[in-house]
Amino acid sequence: MIMIRMKNVVKSYSKGVKALRGVDLTIEDGEFVYLVGASGSGKSTLAKLLYREEAANKGQIEVCGQLLSKMKGKDIPKLRRQIGIVFQDFKLLLDRTVFENIAYALEVIGTEPEEIRPLVMQALRYVNLEDKANDKPTELSGGEQQRVSIARAIVNSPKLIIADEPTGNLDPKTALEIMRLFYRINQRGTTILMVTHNRSIVEKFRNRVVEIEQGKIIWDENRSDDVIQYDISLGEYVAV
Structure with missing residues (x-):
């Protein structure tokens, strides 16, 4: 099942500033995906489009089986329940x-x-x-x-969790604890899209990485096949 599908998505702001420039992205049910990129690259804009905080100017966005481009305002709460x-x-x-x-x-x-x-x-x-x-x-x-x-x-x-820089205000030890929690949530079947600039987190909990630059996806790498080890002290599997 496809959880997120974006086709040729364009998002512009005032004075012709383009935050997204023809984005194509597909995320399947159960995936854990990092969205990385420099400040101003379009990461948070992309996330906001997925839960209809903002609307795209062009292209198609499908989330949890619902086509957002045809969604009326009264239907947005139904989307966000998922x-x-x-x-x-x-x-x-x-x-x-x-x-x-x-x-x-x-x-x-x-x-x-x-x-x-x-x-x-x-x-x-x-x-x-x-x-x-x-x-x-x-x-x-x-x-x-x-x-x-x-x-x-x-x-x-929910079927999907969108996390926008969830470890950005936390110290490294606490950030690691939060990531272990997200990992557990994903292991029970919830799809996770995490916007982050924390490269150490991305390296430790290795999953699919999508990189965006100046509103375009320039890299899409699945690294979720790395070894997962059982941490006795935590009583759970963690990426190492």
């Missing part, structure tokens, strides 16, 4: 608890009230933050806040 989004700056609601931040993601898509608590607690257990449910984001470390945002992204069991 996508989890993780940001560099977490985008948590600071006046709400950890539990309320994650619950809100379910409330906005109309989840039945009686289903919300078990789903939220399940997501918190997955990211090992069950004991932080009643804390405010300001009481957490940066790594914990990012784990909350990941819990929020996975609470609805």
